[in-house]
Amino acid sequence: MFKKKNISLAVIRRLPRYLRYVEDLLNHDVLRISSSELSQRMGYTASQVRQDFNNFGGFGQQGYGYSTQVLYENLVKILGLDRNFKMVIVGVGNLGQALANYANFYKKGFRLIGLFDIDPQKVGKTIRDIKIEHIDKLKDFIKKNDVDIGVLCVPADVAQEVADIMVEGGIKGIWNFTAKEIEVKGDVVVENVHLIDSLMVLSYKLNEKLLEKERIK
Numbered sequence: 001m002f003k004k005k006n007i008s009l010a011v012i013r014r015l016p017r018y019l020r021y022v023e024d025l026l027n028h029d030v031l032r033i034s035s036s037e038l039s040q041r042m043g044y045t046a047s048q049v050r051q052d053f054n055n056f057g058g059f060g061q062q063g064y065g066y067s068t069q070v071l072y073e074n075l076v077k078i079l080g081l082d083r084n085f086k087m088v089i090v091g092v093g094n095l096g097q098a099l100a101n102y103a104n105f106y107k108k109g110f111r112l113i114g115l116f117d118i119d120p121q122k123v124g125k126t127i128r129d130i131k132i133e134h135i136d137k138l139k140d141f142i143k144k145n146d147v148d149i150g151v152l153c154v155p156a157d158v159a160q161e162v163a164d165i166m167v168e169g170g171i172k173g174i175w176n177f178t179a180k181e182i183e184v185k186g187d188v189v190v191e192n193v194h195l196i197d198s199l200m201v202l203s204y205k206l207n208e209k210l211l212e213k214e215r216i217k
């Protein structure tokens with residue numbers, strides 16, 4: 001594929017935003033967009049957009065701009081969304097249940113195929129037609145179903161041991177929602193999510209504005 005090695009994380013983190021935006025254009029029957037228009041609407045510079053896309057070979061045509069359909073198809077491929085990764089959620093508490101009920105995973109091409117917990121009150125119940133299984137069955141389930149992604153939603157104090165089970169089963173990536181920095185062997189990919197970080201960024205921005213107002217007074 002067109003993908004080069006060592007794409008910066010900052011570029012990768014912008015790709016979902018491009019995808020969301022391009023999807024919106026397609027939904028509004030916009031078939032083509034120039035890099036300057038795209039950049040203006042997204043709040044980047046035109047050269048930033050071109051540089052971002054050039055990391056993957058660039059998808060525009062001189063004098064034409066970008067075909068939204070071509071952009072969409074390329075972004076889907078680059079992000080691996082066409083692979084329909086299979087995932088399981090481990091820890092079906094507040095967060096695990098909310099994620100299990102989130103229909104957008106399916107729309108974006110992720111297939112949730114298993115739910116696991118240790119609590120006997122939860123094991124056997126179903127969410128969106130998926131039965132919650134006991135954690136004892138996790139390793140074999142991952143092996144048998146060749147699961148790609150494990151979503152870690154357990155308390156932090158058991159995060160490492162549950163991650164170890166995932167890795168033993170042959171998981172390829174872990175979406176870690178716990179506050180624990182887990183360690184993994186081999187080439188397992190870990191992506192940590194901290195909603196609170198985003199809230200703190202909001203807090204920082206609010207604080208900046210307030211400080212500015214206080215200076216003016």
Ligand SMILES: NC(=O)c1ccc[n+]([C@@H]2O[C@H](COP(=O)([O-])OP(=O)(O)OC[C@H]3O[C@@H](n4cnc5c(N)ncnc54)[C@H](O)[C@@H]3O)[C@@H](O)[C@H]2O)c1
Pocket residue numbers: 090091092093094095096116117118119122135152153154155156158162176177178179193194195196
């Ligand atoms: N990253 C974020 O932004 C974010 C947001 C909310 C919560 N969290 C974290 O997500 C995790 C879950 O939060 P929650 O509010 O859903 O907690 P919760 O207590 O409601 O759910 C935890 C679930 O894990 C299960 N569990 C415990 N030990 C287990 C084990 N060994 N194997 C399998 N299942 C096990 C429990 O039975 C329970 O159902 C916590 O670590 C929390 O700190 C992160």
